[in-house]
């Protein structure tokens with residue numbers, strides 16, 4: 481059996497080696513390392529793929545979130561509601577801009593932000609909601625957009641983990657994750673579903689005026705050379721990364737399908753296990769159906785309900801199976817983000833998830849032998 485990896489970027493590279501190497505070689509020949517034609521071409525390709533009017537490439541996903549918030553004109557003291565159960569980058573940029581992060585609990589089955597909890601957290605100071613499409617599946621965007629409309633709030637989608645996922649509204653419209661809110665932000669960190677070979681990120685919007693503002697902010701607040709109209713940042717996607725991403729984008733749907741296939745195999749093997757809860761997919765498909773396109777499984781995350789999660793992590797390590805706990809400490813308990821307004825009772829789901837979640841190896845190169853070994857090892861340990 482091939483060595484099992486949490487993410488197998490080397491294996492994936494073998495399948496696209498020629499395209500990627502050629503694309504990189506072209507950049508080397510032209511020396512257009514920054515803002516070259518490849519960046520523009522990738523921007524156009526991604527606009528088409530996502531069905532959005534504007535993609536603004538930038539240096540990483542964290543910058544994408546920060547620049548989105550800057551572009552919307554959020555001011556110090558404005559409250560921004562986001563999920564307690566996410567990667568720290570989401571809340572970090574809110575705090576960095578001196579906005580007030582307001583963390584709320586998530587649902588125990590989809591791991592995504594709880595709509596009733598958002599509603600309870602809205603105050604006259606609330607200006608935006610940042611849903612995080614955690615592990616590869618959209619938050620309840622119908623409900624979030626309705627709340628935003630009712631309370632006149634911006635919606636900034638943290639789409640770092642869900643690029644390629646589809647969201648079907650109750651009225652039947654299908655949209656790409658990240659293209660639904662006022663603005664979306666994504667990451668091309670190598671292990672993300674559309675990963676560069678270095679850092680990268682992008683912001684999406686259908687708002688022409690906002691897109692214009694964002695394009696200036698990423699470039700030192702310049703709209704005209706050496707005229708700085710607003711305080712900006714330096715956040716660029718470099719041409720080599722754009723060339724890699726442009727070679728990989730046509731494969732994204734195939735990559736998503738491979739992840740779903742692996743997820744289906746995992747979930748079938750774990751069906752009926754008393755101490756395991758498999759991830760739930762939404763949008764009309766309960767469980768892992770064969771035609772599911774709503775979940776792109778950035779992570780395949782189980783809940784281990786018998787209190788043996790940490791022992792299982794250790795056991796898997798000994799058996800040569802890497803795994804991850806995303807996320808072991810809720811953000812409201814992190815030193816940097818504590819706030820006296822938080823009550824533990826308001827975070828019962830996140831607190832429990834932090835004790836139960838376990839993410840198994842998930843990538844485009846998993847084979848049946850590896851999945852069989854992983855599932856048998858997990859089941860064997862939990863039934864010991």
Ligand SMILES: *Cc1c(COP(=O)(O)O)cnc(C)c1O
Nearest residue numbers: 540541542567569570640667669
């Ligand atoms: C990866 C990630 C980010 C940050 O992306 P970087 O490119 O690493 O800056 C933000 N939010 C979430 C949910 C992520 O998973």
